[in-house]
Amino acid sequence: MHTFCPRHEHLSRRTLLKGTVATAAGGSLMNWGSLFNSQAIADEVKKGQKRCILLWMNGGASQFETFDMKIGRPTGGLFREISTNVPGSRVCELMPKIAQNMDKLAVIRSMHTSQIDHPSGIHLMHTGYSTAANIRFPEIGAVVAKYLGREGSDLPNFIKIFSHGNTGGGFLGPKYQPFSLSPDGRLPTFSTSNLKPELESRRNELRNFVEDLYARDRKVETARMHREAYEAARRLQKVHAVFKIDEEWDKYRELYGDTAFGRRCLMARRLVERGVPFVEVGQSSYDSHADNFVWHRGLVPPMEHAWVGLITDLEQRGLLQDTLIVWMGEIGRTPRVNNRSGRDHYVRSWSTALAGCGVKGGLVYGESDEDGVDVKNNPVTEGDFFATIYQALGIDPETEHFTGVRPIPIAPFGSSVVKGVLL
Amino acid sequence: MAEVNGVRQSRRLRLAVKRVIHSRIEIMEINKPIQHWRLLFEGEWPTSVAFLGNGRRIAAGNRAGQIYFWDLPETPPEVDKDAKDETAPDFAPARRLDGHTNGISHLLSTTDGKMLISSSLDHTVRLWDVSAAPNGNAEVVFDAKDRKRKARGKSKEEKEEILSTPGTSVETVKASHILEGHRDWVGSLGISRDGKRLISGDVGSLVIAWDLESRKKVSRWSGHPWNWAVATALSPDGQTALVSEYRYKRDDFDIPAAALKLWNVADGTEKLDILKVHLPKLDAKSSSYGTAQVWRKFIKGGLIAADFSPDGKLIAVGQGGETDTGKVHLFDVESGKLVRTVSGHRYGVCDVKFSADGQYVLSSGRDTMVRICQVSDGKEVAALGKQRGGQFKDWLHALAISPDEKTVAAADIAGIVHVWQLQS
Numbered sequence: 001m002h003t004f005c006p007r008h009e010h011l012s013r014r015t016l017l018k019g020t021v022a023t024a025a026g027g028s029l030m031n032w033g034s035l036f037n038s039q040a041i042a043d044e045v046k047k048g049q050k051r052c053i054l055l056w057m058n059g060g061a062s063q064f065e066t067f068d069m070k071i072g073r074p075t076g077g078l079f080r081e082i083s084t085n086v087p088g089s090r091v092c093e094l095m096p097k098i099a100q101n102m103d104k105l106a107v108i109r110s111m112h113t114s115q116i117d118h119p120s121g122i123h124l125m126h127t128g129y130s131t132a133a134n135i136r137f138p139e140i141g142a143v144v145a146k147y148l149g150r151e152g153s154d155l156p157n158f159i160k161i162f163s164h165g166n167t168g169g170g171f172l173g174p175k176y177q178p179f180s181l182s183p184d185g186r187l188p189t190f191s192t193s194n195l196k197p198e199l200e201s202r203r204n205e206l207r208n209f210v211e212d213l214y215a216r217d218r219k220v221e222t223a224r225m226h227r228e229a230y231e232a233a234r235r236l237q238k239v240h241a242v243f244k245i246d247e248e249w250d251k252y253r254e255l256y257g258d259t260a261f262g263r264r265c266l267m268a269r270r271l272v273e274r275g276v277p278f279v280e281v282g283q284s285s286y287d288s289h290a291d292n293f294v295w296h297r298g299l300v301p302p303m304e305h306a307w308v309g310l311i312t313d314l315e316q317r318g319l320l321q322d323t324l325i326v327w328m329g330e331i332g333r334t335p336r337v338n339n340r341s342g343r344d345h346y347v348r349s350w351s352t353a354l355a356g357c358g359v360k361g362g363l364v365y366g367e368s369d370e371d372g373v374d375v376k377n378n379p380v381t382e383g384d385f386f387a388t389i390y391q392a393l394g395i396d397p398e399t400e401h402f403t404g405v406r407p408i409p410i411a412p413f414g415s416s417v418v419k420g421v422l423l
Numbered sequence: 424m425a426e427v428n429g430v431r432q433s434r435r436l437r438l439a440v441k442r443v444i445h446s447r448i449e450i451m452e453i454n455k456p457i458q459h460w461r462l463l464f465e466g467e468w469p470t471s472v473a474f475l476g477n478g479r480r481i482a483a484g485n486r487a488g489q490i491y492f493w494d495l496p497e498t499p500p501e502v503d504k505d506a507k508d509e510t511a512p513d514f515a516p517a518r519r520l521d522g523h524t525n526g527i528s529h530l531l532s533t534t535d536g537k538m539l540i541s542s543s544l545d546h547t548v549r550l551w552d553v554s555a556a557p558n559g560n561a562e563v564v565f566d567a568k569d570r571k572r573k574a575r576g577k578s579k580e581e582k583e584e585i586l587s588t589p590g591t592s593v594e595t596v597k598a599s600h601i602l603e604g605h606r607d608w609v610g611s612l613g614i615s616r617d618g619k620r621l622i623s624g625d626v627g628s629l630v631i632a633w634d635l636e637s638r639k640k641v642s643r644w645s646g647h648p649w650n651w652a653v654a655t656a657l658s659p660d661g662q663t664a665l666v667s668e669y670r671y672k673r674d675d676f677d678i679p680a681a682a683l684k685l686w687n688v689a690d691g692t693e694k695l696d697i698l699k700v701h702l703p704k705l706d707a708k709s710s711s712y713g714t715a716q717v718w719r720k721f722i723k724g725g726l727i728a729a730d731f732s733p734d735g736k737l738i739a740v741g742q743g744g745e746t747d748t749g750k751v752h753l754f755d756v757e758s759g760k761l762v763r764t765v766s767g768h769r770y771g772v773c774d775v776k777f778s779a780d781g782q783y784v785l786s787s788g789r790d791t792m793v794r795i796c797q798v799s800d801g802k803e804v805a806a807l808g809k810q811r812g813g814q815f816k817d818w819l820h821a822l823a824i825s826p827d828e829k830t831v832a833a834a835d836i837a838g839i840v841h842v843w844q845l846q847s
Binding site: 078080290291294295297298299338339340341 | 468486525526544608626651670671724744745815816817818836837
């Protein structure tokens with residue numbers, strides 16, 4: 001009798017070791033125990049069932065072509081303003097649907113941040129912190145997953161569709177790493193087992209057996225985390241249907257707009273509806289050093305269509321009041337139009353927007369000067385912005401984590417909640 | 424004795440025939456082109472240029488929606504042929520055409536030079552009677568940057584004198600007619616050789632064919648709703664329209680969809696899908712990476728400039744956008760097949776025109792050059808201007824050829840209208 005399993009039924013020893021070593025490395029560098037000091041806070045927060053969808057404008061959308069137009073000024077550009085449903089408030093003509101839903105947005109026109117390039121800006125606007133050599137800061141999604149996520153849920157607590165962040169769970173550990181979908185919202189290939197259920201079950205038993213042997217004489221939590229990751233992957237098999245949106249897409253195509261970004265936003269709604277606390281939805285190509293106007297003419301209309309579709313859909317389902325929608329990129333764009341018809345990177349004065357959960361609608365906060373060169377009043381730093389987001393989600397921005405003995409608040413020290421934009 | 428169209432002709436007869444043809448069609452002759460004028464048009468980018476009737480009356484429009492025209496002297500001043508082109512003289516404009524409220528995308532004129540036609544991002548097409556009585560005067564400064572440059576390092580008094588020099592007084596004129604029907608930026612414009620038909624396209628892919636005499640719409644049609652009508656041209660008889668569509672990025676993984684089609688002007692029906700002839704196996708709706716790459720290779724940043732050859736047998740389309748090398752494709756109108764690809768601008772083509780004799784195709788580009796190539800073999804016979812060095816140094820946004828085929832003008836986004844005489 002043939003007593004050995006065929007090769008494909010085995011967990012590869014190399015794969016197992018690779019995963020184990022990587023996980024162990026993460027665990028040994030960080031003070032995991034201290035993280036659980038904040039567990040009580042996390043449990044309290046989860047009762048509120050708040051969620052967050054981050055609409056990430058990768059490359060940096062231009063404030064001049066969206067929310068902070070400078071009509072008649074040399075920096076103004078080619079587009080014109082349109083009125084909104086909030087008296088006195090005007091936006092770019094590229095956003096007619098947003099204009100009709102301005103009463104649901106709080107726009108911050110006075111962002112003043114510190115990192116002007118993409119990698120550092122992406123890090124900054126995903127974590128609230130500049131990069132540091134000895135600390136790997138967690139992304140906002142990881143923090144939200146920790147405080148608002150549900151243990152043992154079938155769906156991951158931090159999902160990215162068209163991922164752009166670069167630090168993931170950071171010092172919070174692999175448990176809070178994002179689960180990334182492809183740009184068209186499909187599950188990654190590794191998430192689906194190609195084994196028959198009975199073989200999959202035998203493989204799982206074997207893995208548990210090997211892990212038990214490994215864990216018996218060791219105190220590190222590597223084996224537990226490894227097993228948790230596998231369990232999460234196995235649970236995900238039960239909810240594959242959530243990721244199949246074709247049928248629902250036919251119904252919602254018009255609401256979200258027939259675009260890849262529209263599909264991603266519909267997917268985000270499906271996920272938060274099923275309890276995922278943080279979903280990031282990316283739209284790329286805003287880095288318009290050349291042809292800024294035609295690029296924004298191409299990118300902004302489908303983006304605003306999907307954005308309004310998302311707001312409307314959430315509102316109709318009674319979810320908007322508990323779902324914070326954050327619209328931002330990593331940088332803004334220069335007031336000066338260069339000789340490639342482009343706008344370059346700029347962080348002295350730019351715009352972001354919030355909607356939904358805990359946010360005052362119909363509000364424009366802060367102001368830039370007449371050419372959009374500097375913030376004129378109410379500057380908002382990256383720390384302030386993150387503190388405000390956490391506050392809106394019911395997470396105390398001063399909550400501290402520890403790496404070693406060093407306390408690290410989830411929003412940087414000295415940050416202030418922009419109370420003016422919150423209810 | 425040579426044989427032409429099956430008829431044996433003597434040399435004398437052939438010359439006589441050539442003279443008759445020449446009397447109707449100006450021949451472009453190129454012999455050591457020289458820049459005669461360098462007209463300052465500072466402020467916002469000059470985006471468009473057109474000759475009006477002869478090689479001395481030039482109109483140019485900019486991104487702020489301003490249009491000026493210049494009446495250049497009959498005899499240009501002496502130019503030092505060995506000097507750099509920056510030494511070509513400047514000359515003040517005579518008139519300002521007021522009315523557009525957003526950037527000018529194109530300027531065209533009728534062959535008699537009496538009417539100027541402008542398209543704009545303000546959603547309108549305007550017709551201008553260039554000899555109409557002015558409705559006012561205005562003082563304008565075209566050389567603010569130049570003045571600042573000249574004032575640099577001077578004493579305070581000298582600086583003030585330079586900077587406060589009075590501007591130029593120009594007559595102001597209003598449009599004689601406004602063609603309305605577009606609801607978005609009008610980004611493309613074309614006119615038939617007989618000056619009777621006009622075509623305009625907008626960024627919502629709507630195309631309108633107009634009868635210029637009655638100012639009425641002849642037909643209208645739309646392309647793919649996401650695409651822009653980025654270039655339009657009319658056949659010499661005004662019966663066929665060429666429309667190039669392009670979709671600027673909607674996302675990284677959306678295909679930059681494009682179309683290049685011939686349409687019947689009379690009823691707005693499709694005549695020939697040229698891209699399908701050239702790329703028959705490609706499905707525009709496919710989102711595969713490979714498909715996107717083939718599209719991108721052929722279309723680059725959109726086929727953003729187009730023209731019909733004077734005999735209506737060829738069309739020229741230029742690859743635009745910020746690409747490595749922007750080329751001009753020549754297609755056969757009847758079959759839709761690619762005849763050849765000519766020219767080559769670093770970083771993309773901005774404008775394309777055939778010479779009136781159909782011998783040459785001229786293109787301006789993001790490399791700050793006008794390139795003149797023979798249609799017959801694609802050989803580049805002249806290059807006007809000079810590359811400014813390094814990457815991304817301004818563009819020659821548009822070009823125009825004078826009706827006598829002796830002069831070429833180009834709108835330079837650095838704030839200049841260059842005028843070259845093709846024979847020195």
